[in-house]
Amino acid sequence: MADDGSGSSREGHHHFLIVVYGIQSHINPARALAHRLTRLGVAGSIRATLCLSVSSHRRMFPSSNGAGETTDGVISYTPYCDGLDENSLPKSDDEERARCRRVGFESLSSVIGSLAARGLPVTRVMCTMVLPAVLDVSLELGIPLVVYWIQPAHVLTAYFYYFHGYGDLIASHVATDPAQEVSLPGLTRPVRVGDLPSFLVDTSGSELTRIFKETMRELFEFVDRQRPKLLVNTFEGLEPAVLADMKRHLDVFVVGPMVGSSTEARVHLFKHDDVDRKRYMDWLDAQPEESVVYVSFGSISKYKKQQMEEIVEGLKQCGRPYLLVARKDGFEDDMMDYVFESTVKDQGIVVDWCNQLEVLSHAAVGCFVTHCGWNSTLEAVASGVPIIGVPNMFVDQPINAYLVEEEWLIGTKVERDSEGILTRKELARCIELVMGEGAKANDIRERTKALKRLAQEAAVVGGHADRNLLHFVKTI
Incomplete structure (x- = not known):
């Protein structure tokens, strides 16, 4: 050793x-x-x-x-x-x-x-x-x-092939039409170029994109030379084809879903105490089963006044109870008074931060409006909660939203207007599509329950994730 x-x-x-x-x-x-x-x-x-x-x-x-x-x-x-x-x-x-x-x-x-x-x-x-x-x-x-x-194995696949012969093909598609589809080995179907990880298709010339691509290129060159082991936070039942393909090229161990348990103490970099928790958990306890729209856009996203107004009005318009996470540092304009004051009595509750996995695990939650970061997406899958994707076209969010809507069929992705705004009408439409009584909503709920069972089988003590981790340890 x-x-x-x-x-x-x-x-x-x-x-x-x-x-x-x-x-x-x-x-x-x-x-x-x-x-x-x-x-x-x-x-x-x-x-x-x-x-x-x-x-x-x-x-x-x-x-x-x-x-x-x-x-x-x-x-x-x-x-x-x-x-x-x-x-x-x-x-x-x-x-x-x-x-x-x-x-x-x-x-x-x-x-x-x-x-x-x-x-x-x-x-x-x-x-x-x-x-x-x-x-x-x-x-x-x-x-x-x-x-x-x-991040998901689909993103690992996209980066791997970008740096192994497919970079020029992807770049040529980006230059002509981001809606054009590209086929990569291991993917079960062609994917729109615009749904690939953002740093691979960004043409803005930003320094952040240049730095990130250089860093990822260095990583994959290191991987080619040194052959390190890769632990991937996903599970076989979620991405079987791409995982099988990556295992042909890399020393991959599938160790997810690495989401912990809903009762486990979690790290919070934002203010969160027992008083906050009691307030939103007591409120959830008082709501009917699968009735609540949970809305959170993660720890990084920031929103302008116009966008937050549309989100709040869309939640009010849908008429369902909602739990909205609104970080004080998450707005580019002074919006906190508006967000809190506009909450309709008995319909909504607004919090600065919450224990997301505990909320998603609550029986009252019926859907999750999310930026589609991988942790949030995986937590929703593991909790069996349908997803409404509002990706910010950043890092892995676009492809995560694509997987939710088109690969796993456990939710939908919003369409923004010509100015890039998620309108109140579109948000209300998506909530009804996912939480209503139509055939598509029923299919989505059945799919989420099926994936939840697979996630639980993988995550349980002694399950697939533990066995794969133990195999990893034995190989070193």
């Missing part, structure tokens, strides 16, 4: 350093994986340490001030310096990005050295998707890398 060059590892014992990009959508699936890995071990034979940037560690553990290791009783959390200022985004300047990468490498190396000095040598370093400094750590310190792919 490999060690980190500064300490020896005992045969059959593993210590995973899971380096996480510090946003909600990366932290929760990484934490769920870390917990599941340690649960598989016997007598402490598997250890996991979640490693976050100083700023993210400070948000999770305010009393730590971003320094020092802490634990939740199962796994450890330790900070590292990524070279970025508090709450700042990755730099677009190439020289500054290179500096941050060096700082990240040095800090992670120091973390690994400190762990080894305590008799806890890191045997595998893992990252969610890709963090360039982690690639450097793996190569320079000789610690094998594991990639934790926290």
Whole structure:
């Protein structure tokens, strides 16, 4: 078994350093994986340490001030310096990005050295998707890398083929017509170019797109050379064809749905306490079964006043009870007073943040209006809740919405107007389509229940995900 060059590892014992990009959508699936890995071990034979940037560690553990290791009783959390200022985004300047990468490498190396000095040598370093400094750590310190792919296998397939001979074909289709379809190996049907991951089809010339494509290209070049193992947060019953195809090219282990349980403590980077929880859970308890429209657009999306007005008015127009998550930092204009004051008595409730999996698991929830981030999509699938997709055409959201509507048939995707606005009429139409008594709504509900059963079979203790994880551990 490999060690980190500064300490020896005992045969059959593993210590995973899971380096996480510090946003909600990366932290929760990484934490769920870390917990599941340690649960598989016997007598402490598997250890996991979640490693976050100083700023993210400070948000999770305010009393730590971003320094020092802490634990939740199962796994450890330790900070590292990524070279970025508090709450700042990755730099677009190439020289500054290179500096941050060096700082990240040095800090992670120091973390690994400190762990080894305590008799806890890191045997595998893992990252969610890709963090360039982690690639450097793996190569320079000789610690094998594991990639934790926290998007669907369809997205893995799209990136893989983009960087293996299909990039020019996709680019040519983008240049002519985004509605044109392209066929990729492993996909069960052609997909519209505009539904592929946004960074592969963005023609705006944005620096963010350039940086992300360069980073992903480096990852797949690393994968081609080093052949690391990939853990994919999905399950066989959801994406069988693409998973079978990827296994022909990559060392893939299917470990999802990595959503935890509805009663499990979760990481919240936004204000959320027992008072908030009691208010919305008591309200849900008072609603009829499958009657509530749950609306949340994740931890990053921001909306202008016009769009939020249309959403609120569309919810009122549909006439069904609704739970709307409206983050105070989620509006580009001052909208909070309007959103809260416009809530119709006894029809709706507005909260800053909530335990999403607990809400989706509640019997009162009848559909989920979502941006279609992968965590939200997977949580809805695992909870058996139909989806109304409102993708922001960002990262994996377009293809997730496509899968919901056309591949899995468990919901629908909204159509925006010529200005890119989701209108109140369209939102009300989609809610009725999914929650009404028509044949399509009934078919959607049956499909969601069938996929929920498959997800539960995969996620249950000793199920497919555990068996695949155990097989992964045995292979290293």
